[in-house]
Amino acid sequence: MLVQSQCTGNDGSITICKKDNDPSNQAFNLFVHLNGSPQSGGTWTSVNPVIKNALSSDTGILNLWSINQFGTYEFTYSHPNCIETASVTVSLGGYPGEDNIAGGANACSDNSAVDLFIFLDNKLTSLTADINGTWGARDSSTAMFLNENFFNASAAGPGTYTLTYTVDTVDTCAERSADVILEVHRTPNPGLPTNIIICTTEDFSSYREVDLLDYLSGEDSNGIWEDVNQVGQITSLDDSIINIEKIFNSFGSGEYVFEYTVFPTHGNCAEGKSSVVVQIPDISANFDVKNQCLNESLNFEIQHQRPGSIFITYNLEYEILDSDNSVVFSNIINNIEMADSKGFTINHEVSLPNNTLAPGNYTIRTKEITNIIGISCDTLTATEDVFTIFHPNIEIPDTCYMSNIIEAKITNLTNNNGILSNDTLLVNYTITDMTTSQESVVSNQSINFNNGEGILDLDMSSFSKTSNNYKIEFTAAPENGTGCINQNFIVRRVPDDILLNINIDNSCDASDIRISIDAPPLSNGNYRISYSIRNLTTNQIVVDYADDITGGLPEFNLNLGHLEDGSYEIILQSTQNDVTPCREKTEFETRKNFSIGGNPEKPVLDVNQSFCLPDYTPDLPTIADLVVTQGTNLEWYESEISDVPLDIEKKLEDGVTYYVSSKNTDNNCRSSERSKVTVSLIDPQEVTSGNTRPIFCDKDIPTIADLEVISVNPENIVWYDSIQGGNELADTTVLVNETSYFAVENINGCENT
Structure with missing residues (x-):
């Protein structure tokens, strides 16, 4: 492609005055104002942001009415077919807007910054006054209230003020101006209100006829009152008298709003409203004193209750009485506040030096409250409180202790009434080794107190016996007095023996x-x-x-x-x-x-020994009847491993094995083994007969064997010729007429006699 020289044409310029007179200035064509032979299809730009929304970069059409600042503007034309650019300079005269001198400019006297531009208007929505002109006044008395485009109507006050807006000369365009005659109208003044604040404990009889106008200052007199909460106190347009006693008796504590309205003299001004609020709050104060220790600062609070919108200060004189109702301390606190700057209710804290009071029970109460600011409340008082100052002692003698349990004595412990305690208390405390910092923490240890004295056993077993210096500190709150014990002590324990x-x-x-x-x-x-x-x-x-x-x-x-x-x-x-x-x-x-080598030999005896029970009638044989052929200082046992000796008077049992050892009395040593014996008890049964007078035929030659005998062991029957002693008869012995024979059971020589 052949690139042509100066395809953007040559620079051009134009001056336009009174753009507002020609509506076609809304589509001003920059391209026709280039000199030379520019080619179309290029792009228009400008570095001035004022024209951002007024210029079409593709067509070069410029809306001069959208430019609301007079001055000189340069527009650059570029084309992709050439390196060079060309520009059109437009000198644009100013537009001040139209005069507003026929009563169309109005403001209220409470407006300290009236924007004068709102009065420079015309009938066109697409054309506005330039904004880079200058405001001025015809006289200095008006100019003093002017700050650029803002007029201080509040400082100027009601009246009529003439102000001029001027746009400067541009090239051959002369300066132009528009006048605004501003009418400042008096703003309604409803006055500055003062709320009526009365505490619920006051005597309301003096508030039966309260004129609300007395609680406004500087108000216009042509206003009317409105009973916002509808408590029935405003009955006519001219009524300003209310009965606060009746309000309280009917509706109780709360806030009751009465609004005073003053109407404007011009529609451009708003109504003026002020509200007087009758506040009947529940206000109270009370002393809050916790039980405390003698060696600590005496701290207490004055606690407040109030609605969030009430700010009150007062002076308080208080006194502290002992249990005999004698005043022992008094003081004055000035400027006590019930709320902080953010409106939060606050409690007033007081701290007095320790030892201000002696140990005992006390009452703190209000003596007088004065200089109450923020409320009518001559009856305000701080409710009294009772508290106790504790000063218990703990006695731990510095002596030598044999045991790890150290007996400490707590004395002078009073209850919450200041009387020496007779209670059972659960205490918590910590013992600290002052050398090693080792601690022993004890919880819920019970102590019985009698007349203020109680014994506390301290377990020192976890501490080294070589440590002597300790501290005991009770960790409970001082409500029961023991929390006031914090004392160093010395414990010397008898050292461990070898x-x-x-x-x-x-x-x-x-x-x-x-x-x-x-x-x-x-x-x-x-x-x-x-x-x-x-x-x-x-x-x-x-x-x-x-x-x-x-x-x-x-x-x-x-x-x-x-x-x-x-x-x-x-x-x-x-x-x-x-x-x-x-x-x-x-x-x-x-x-x-x-x-x-001190163990004796084990005893020697027959391992099976029998006993004929009839020989021991009416008793039974005992361990003492067992026969040992060798061994002394015998001890009998029921088993080989038993270590409990048997009583020698213990009766023997059939089939039971007994064990015996010897003992050396010189060294108390026993035989290393035990000998054993198994016992048999023989108990022959009584023999009977079904025929104790038998008759035999002599020619049959009857013998002993023909006699009838009844026995469980017939093979063990032995016959005698006498009931005691006598001769044993053989079974072949021939019977003799009218002769008595006697039978017994014989077991291994044991017979039932």
Whole structure:
């Protein structure tokens, strides 16, 4: 393609004055104002943002009525077929708008910033006055209320003011101006209201005829009152008198609004309204004092209750009385506020030095409230409260304690009425080792108090006996007084003694003896450990040893291989020379006897022994009747492993096996084995006959065997010729007429006599 030179044409310019006179200026063609021979199809731009919505970049059509600022504007034309550009400069004269001098410009005297541009109007919606002109006044008395395009009608006051808007010269276009005659109308003044605030405890008889106008200041007199809450107090257009006592009696506490309206003299001004609010709030104050400790600051609050819209301050004089109703303290607090700057109800906190009051029960009450601001309430008072100042003591004697349980004594504990306590309390406290910071926390320990005194057992077992300095602190709130106990104390406990132990594997036939020692470490001094073995027969010391230690858990075994059979005594001793506080004992000893080869032989006896019960009638045989052929100092048992000896008077039982051991009285050792015996008890039964006077034929030669006998064991029957003693008869013995024969049961020689 052949690129032509200056396809955008040459620069052009034009001056347009009074654009408002020609509606065609809404479609002003920039292209026709280029010189030379520009080609169409290019693009129009401008760097001035004022024309953003007025220019079509494709066609070059410019809406001059949409440009609301006079001045000089440059528009650049470019084309894709050439590098060069051309421009059209437009000098646009100003448009001030139309005069408004026939009563169309009105404002109210409460408007401090009347925008004058709203009065420069015409009949066209597409054309407005330029905004970069200058406002001015015909006289200085008017100019003083002008700030750019804003007029301070509030400062100027009601009246008529002439103001001029001027657009400056542009090129050959002369300046132009438009006048606005502004009428400022008086705004209705409903006055500044003051609310009527009366507390519910007041005497309302003085509020039966209240003129609401007395609670407005600076108001127009032509207004009317409205009873917003419809409590029946405004009955006519001229009525301003209300009966607050009747309102309270009928409707109770609350807020009741009465609105005063003043109507405007011109429609451009709004009605003026002021509201006087009759507030009858529930206002109260009370002292709140918690039970406290003597050594702490005396803190209390003055608590308030009020509606959120009421702001009240007052001066309070209060007094504190003891249990005898004597005033012991008084003070004045000025400018107490019931609410903060954000409207939140606040409580007033008071802190007095500790020891302001002695221990006891007290009442705090209002003496006088003065200088109440924000409410009519001569009856305002702060409700009294009662509280107790506690000062209990805890006594922990600085002495030597044998036990880990330390007895502490709590004294002077009073109840919430200031009387010495006779209650049972559950207490919580913490004991702290001041050296190591170790703590022991105790919860719900019960203490019985009598006349203010109670015993508290402190368990110190979790602390080292070498620690002495502690602190006890009760963690309960001071409501029951124990929470006031916080005290350091000293506990000295008797130190642990050395423990000496001798363990003999078999005291009757010892082969190993083990010595163990538990010696608490000594920070000063040492232990002298010694042991010896004495032969009890010869009284000779056969082993002797000693050594020094400072503590620990030494253990060692003794060699008994060189000792002969016999009875011995081992003696283990310790002495120490430390100066540990509360040390009461420095010498310790333990002894044990033992033997080597000291067990006697087990007893010798028949392992089966029988007893004929008729021989023991009317009793039964006992353990003492058992026969031992060899063995002394016998002990009988029911089994081989039983360690409970049987009473020798215990009656024997048939078929039962008994066990017996021998005992060496010199060393109290028993035979290493037990002998046993099984007992049989023989009890022959009585023999009867169905025919005690039998008749036989002599020629038959009857014998003993022909006699009738009844027995469960007929094979064990033996016949005699006498009821006692007599001769035993053979079964072949021939019977003799009129002779008596006697039969018995014989079991292994045991007969029922």
